[in-house]
Amino acid sequence: MPKYEVDEAKLRQLEEYIDSLSNKEGALIPVLYKAQEIFGYLPKDVQLFIARKLGIFAAKVYGVTTFYSYFTMQPRGKHVINICMGTACFVKGADKILEEIKKELDIKEGNMSKDGMFSVDTLRCVGACGLAPVVMVDGKVYGRVKVEDVKGILDEYRKREG
């Protein structure tokens, strides 16, 4: 058995999920979903494991992982901030909100803050256009966000962590 440099218990959990699938044809995307749910991201060894387990080329797994924006090979922060970049949010200044968050956390889009607390991403339209501009933190929607509100929102999560 090849060695994987990832958490054993988590790998076992993923293995159980794959074994439980009745039909492995077309299962790659759901498996990647599960893997990201377990590991938080999709490091190289997890992709290799999935490829061997499903009997497909690692290149295919890598190809699919990098194709879809939902999948990430970067570890994520404890709290994931998503700024909606749909048109409605854009015309109402979402880009300025993004800049402020990046400035406040001193990180680039798609990255994790140094303390591991936040990572920042953009997404395409959560469909709450009536509340534009919209920021989502861990699935919670903040509507009509102003540049001045950014610090307050981040502090909410910082406080929670003490």
Added chain:
Amino acid sequence: MINSIEKLKEILVCGGTGCQASESNRVFEVLKEEVKAENLDKQVKVIMTGCFGFCEKGPIVKVMPDNVFYVEVDEASARKIVKEHVLKGRIVEEKIYKDPKTLEKIPEQSSIPFYKKQIRIALRNCGKIDPENINEYIASDGYMALAKVLKEMAPEEVIDIVKRSGLRGRGGGGFPTGLKWEATRKSKGDVKYVICNADEGDPGAFMDRSILEGDPHSVLEGMAIAGYAIGAKQGYIYVRAEYPLAIHRLKIAISQARQRGFLGENILGTSFSFDVDLKIGAGAFICGEETALINSIEGGRGEPTVKPPYPAQVGLWKKPTNINNVETFANIPPIILNGADWFSSIGTEKSKGTKVFALAGKVNNVGLVEVPMGITLREIIYDLGGGIKGGKKFKAVQTGGPSGGCIPYEYLDTPIDYESLNELGSMMGSGGMIVMDEDDCMVNIAKFYLEFSCDESCGRCTACRIGNKRMLEILNKITEGKAEMEDLETLKELAETIKDSSLCGLGQTSPNPVLSTMKFFYDEYVAHVKDKTCPAGVCTALLKYYIIPEKCVGCTACAKVCPVNVIHGEPRKVHVIDRVGCIKCGECFRTCRFGAITRK
């Protein structure tokens, strides 16, 4: 005076994503608490429904059968609705919609200007029923069309009705639905599939999401009818991962439909069997293209393939497959029940029925509207939408998302249908409609859409992969004031080439926002290139900041925030900006409380 507790009352609370983001869940809980506290459990039912559409004024609460429509309801007013309206029969005046023009208070939903011109077919149950309770769908004639089809009609008759109704694909393409069904039916093979395309990817569009959240059974029923018509036993709904609430409600709907025998083996005691499974997307706009979507369901990269063969011949797992959009399926049951003539009596000569639009951007009433085809853009934006926010001047309306274009003021009276929008260099698309005002720079908007297309290009065709990037570089040059007039020529040439040489819809339409803004707002491009100014004051690199001497009181606030110290002046005297060192960060502009700083 309303007759209060004599009849059974229903309090409907909007549970759409928009209203939930404004805490409608909390309002729902508070209403239930209050009803319980007043011992009204037996007489009053509190129901969470799908989207009412009037997102601007959310959270929405409606009390039935009194037909009173409350807007912007919070915890306190929710308590008041129970204590005053339900208990004492007194309308809570301050939460009734007030027409901003006439200042008249309008308690009845259908009389509110936002709803007046709407005809709700696809959205017929949204905001009326509890989407998590199949009984409510059934009580609204749900699954009657499926029963009618299975017991009284041959598959060919079903296809004939859909064909005669004139229904066309609501996902954007506008292909006649009946013809698609017929082609899939005629394809040889004993295994066939029905796919519902719920990968609503256009930024600023939330029609399909609202239908899935508000009335998921109508989509399942439409799919089952399609399955019967084309001879399929299995259906898939490909839905975006970004729509967790829609996924949640679809899961509930599917399991309830299975329990009640509307999905599964031998539906309603007939020999017809049909089931539906969910496939969750993983965030790729291109997967809205049908061949890419099929590749994605099969577990691969969502790259499009050459058509023909069409999915109707060679689709999922190489079997004949019929793909329709969410809204298309939601239209099917009413067409079956009311007939083809009823449906085709609504709309224009070539575009029948209604279309759902997601009205957003700089318009007063943001929300979801369903209007008959042939209505004008002006009616939607000014009558339903209540005009432009903050009394600003209308500049353009964008339809069709990244594949569409921007339509200027001169064409606001165009009756909307598939053909008229195409003629204007835009398209129907899935129904996103973004209103832009004088503060929006059209070059910047074109750049926004092009960035989107660059991000989402799958990379297969060279023209789309590289061409769009080159176009984006030119647009960047324009917005930074570094472009020459000949760049505009190159931009146009590139756009035409990309349109002609891309395989799928994404590449073929990605230059549309640039082409349409160049067509209607060429002077803005020229201003950026020749005069190095941005007329809307958006492109920061081109802005120049000035202090208006008459307004400056010399408070020194601007000088203090200036990060490069180029604002000079003594306290209580007029300040000046030394534009040589100015980095155009705009801090002074945001800081000044006297409106003394302007930018051009």
